[in-house]
Amino acid sequence: MLNTTASFLRCVPLYTRPRTLHSSPAYFPSLAALARRQLGAFQTGLPASYSTFGVSEHAAVSTNKPYYITTPIFYVNAVPHIGHLHSVVLADTLKRFQEMKGRKGLLSTGTDEHGLKASIQQAAAAAEVSEKELCDRVSQRFKALFDAANISYTTFIRTTDMNHAVAVKEMWNDLWNKGYIYKGQHEGWYSVSDEAFYASTQVEEKTDEKTGEKYHVSIETGKAVEWTTEENYKFKLSEFTEPLLNWLDKNPEGKYNEVREWLQQGLSDLSVSRPRSRLTWGIPIPGDDSHVMYVWMDALTNYLTVTGYPWRGIMGAQKATGGWPADAQIVGKDILRFHAVYWPAFLMAAGLELPKKIVAHAHWTQSKMKMSKSIGNVVDPFTAMEEFGTDTIRFYLMNDGGLSDDADYSSELVAGRYRKLLAGQLGNLLSRSTSLALNPSKKVPSPPSEGNIHPDDLALWNKLKELPEKVDQSMTQFRTTQATHHIFDMLAEANANFSHGEPWKLVKDPSNKERVDQLIWNALESTRMAALLLQPIIPTKSSEILDQLGVRGDERSWEHAQRGRGWAADQEARSVATGGPMFPPLKK
Ligand code: MSP
Helix, strand or coil: CCCCHHHHCCECCCCCCCHHHHCCCCCCCCHHHHHHHHHCCCCCECECCCCEEECCHHHCCCCCCCEEEECCCEECCCCCCHHHHHHHHHHHHHHHHHHHCCCCEEEEEEEECCCCHHHHHHHHHHCCCCHHHHHHHHHHHHHHHHHHCCCCCCEEEECCCHHHHHHHHHHHHHHHHCCCEEEEEEEEEEECCCCEEECHHHEEEEECCCCCCEEEEECCCCCEEEEEEEEEEEECHHHHHHHHHHHHCCCCCHHHHHHHHHHHCCCCCEECEEECCCCCCCCEECCEEEEEECHHHHHHCHHHHCCCCCCCHHHHHHHHHCCCCCCEEEEEHHHHHHHHHHHHHHHHHHCCCCCCEEEEECCEEECCEECCCCCCCCCCHHHHHHHHCHHHHHHHHHHHCCCCCCEECCHHHHHHHHHHHHHHHHHHHHHHHCCCCCCCCCECCCCCCHHHCCHHHHHHHHHHHHHHHHHHHHHHCCCHHHHHHHHHHHHHHHHHHHHHHCHHHHCCCHHHHHHHHHHHHHHHHHHHHHHHHHCCCCHHHHHHHHHHCCCCHHHCCHHHCCCCCCCCCCHHHCECCCCCCCCCCCCC
């Protein structure tokens, strides 16, 4: 699971436009170059860990730039499920983590409402509502989910928003003016449900077991494809094979290899419009109403729209204070090609900076099958949160849902994590540390001095010291499962330290007061550190725990997540509170 920090931090020089492109008749000076000059020594880095690639955090030195993180925008042809929620909780966790470290955070999410003829037009027709009404309904449902899940999004974009149409048209005009879009014929294997053309190498023949009929499917998505010819606009994607390879260069791990393989097969030009006769629900091509924009070009541009792109006029100021380039773009592994090939190519063509990291996460399955409406195995996130609580589900998703391996959702596992980790470790240590029987004064004992650590406490003492660094490394690599592992490893040690110390026996003899105080401090400090570091994942529960521990609001940032940095100087005046169980037993 662990990736080496060394490979993660590797940097290379900024992407440079290849020579061949300079001869392009409509080549314009790169905006990226201008932006670079403003930002100073900015470097684009290399593929980092096996599910991420982009710039090293250490290279991202633009001081006032907010941390801008994005989620994919969600199709409105089906209601949200737990897998969708995972992308957003991950982004929210990472944003909150950066905020804890003192950086302003921007988190953008929203809904992808155009295209998908097979889905949106048909779903709207089936529900006897207009496309717009259907979009409103489902978009609202996603928004309600993110509110219920305590997602601190700063923008919720809908691709039917007016400002988005402006941004998309700007992007189109820019690429057209620079000669990267032309009108042509397009022939290929087309998948209606994927809204994508595939090359012959990406398609395989299958035989229907019942009828014996032959048909073709996309190897990547398994969706049916048909040979289709149509007139449309094309983007010169083929010119970007080399620049993209350069961008990805050198990282030998996982998802990076996948993307490299796609690139090495060579890229064909990409069809970026659909005839209006086939698809009416989309953004019209500027100057040609007979075509609408390819849904992915439309959708990907959302990441710019929310930063105020095209950054002119009043919006111009947003370039300086706004988000672009994104610090991290969270995507599920199924949409990696769109984000790691098409998206950077569009940006390069437009002369814009590339996102610093693209983070692909694995999927949630149920009964080992990918959740899908058609299989009928989707988990309703609203019901799950009602049953177990918002923070429990957030915790479960971040504790079990990783970047590399698919995770299988089960209510038993949610209950198990709740009982064993949240209640059994964190809740238990909280009630132990605030026990009135052991600490009737409710005062926080003084921390031990470095040279005076009881031998039984050494393991915990060291774990507390190392924990922030470990959590920081895990979070910087987007590995929340690792971060929770480290936190709960420390909590297990803290509980063992308490059990082994048996303060409930020692307290009977007043001469043991010093040792009892030490054990209470160990437990209190461990609970404080855990709650503090878990804030990005379980914000509500963490806040309640920190309240109970008497930790002030201004003592909850990263600088306080260090052993001995709690309760500040006026510790004597603070007291902890007792309370009912923080994680009460589950109903069933
Ligand atoms: N609309 C596109 C994204 C456009 S972004 C410019 C799309 N939408 S989606 O609704 O199908 O998926 C949105 C996100 O949810 C994707 O990151 C996808 O990987 C994620 N998930 C969908 N099902 C999932 C699971 N079963 N498990 C985890 N995440 C999954 O693609």
